[in-house]
Amino acid sequence: MAHEHDHQSPEPADFEGEEYWDTRYRESEKIWSGDANAALAREVASLAPGRALDLGCGEGGDAVWLARKGWHVTGTDISGVALEKAAAHAADAxxxxRTAWERHDLAESFPAGEYDLVSACFLHTFGDFPRERILRRAAAAVAPGGILLVVGHAGWAPWQQDRPEVAMPTPDEVLAQLELESGAWEVLLAEEHVRVQNQPDGRPGTRTDNAVKVRRLP
Structure with a gap:
């Protein structure tokens, strides 16, 4: 599952689901920065800790940050190798x-239970990936009074090759795709934002992302 922090997207021909991601996570000790996504840290900082679900958790940067803030977090990823690294990161921290790790191909299975926070950061990938259905399932897992946070890229960075087959919906499109029940949800945020990301040559560049934050009414 594609995830967080300054990643370079794979070529479509290279995407092989679990096998691809296990291989990629074995290639180096650390792929991502280990820090929380800035949008998640910004939007969750004021929330009271509870139960959280991190979809596409990778090496656990977001999940560990949440756990340090007092959340009990379930992190899920398609890659068992990533989850092993995430568990080690949590132990070191x-x-x-306060963390649990479950391997799921979200196209096939989804963690059980209800959560006070469900986070889906950068669920973009090549291949046959039912992103809209997964995000609707994420919304269904939000407990009354809880939050769903969806963070994504608004488009390709200037230094990347445009791949139109990868869905990068606008905030309004994400809201429409969620098919939220009228009168049952409050939209807290639906907007684009610019952030700094390192380019392949190491120089900082800027790209546009977006975030949707909705609250299920009690």
Whole structure:
């Protein structure tokens, strides 16, 4: 599952689901920065800790950050190798007791239960990936009074090759795709934002992302 932090997207021909991501996570000790996504940190900082679900958790940067803030977090990813690294990260951070890790191909299965926060950051990938259905399932997993946060790219960065087969919907399109029940949800945020990301040559560049934050009414 494509995830967080300054990633370079794979070529479509290279995408092979679990096998591709296990291989990629074995290639180096760390793919991502290990820090939380800035949008998640910004939007969750004021929330009271509870139960959280991190979809496409990768090496656990977001999940560990949440656990350090007092959340009990379930992180899920298609790659078992990524989850092993995430568990090690949580142990090193002293939050193993507040984290759990589940391997899911979200196109096929989804974690059970209800959560006070469901986070879906950068669920963009090549191949046959039912992103809209997964996000609707994410919304269904939000407990009354809880939050769904969806963060994504608004388009390709200037230094990347445009791949139109990868869905990068606008905030309004995400809201429409969620098919939220009228009167049952409050839209807290639906907007684009610009952030700095390192280019392949190491120089900082800017790209546009977007975030949708909705609250299920009690």
């Amino acid at each position: 002293g939050v193993a007791d």
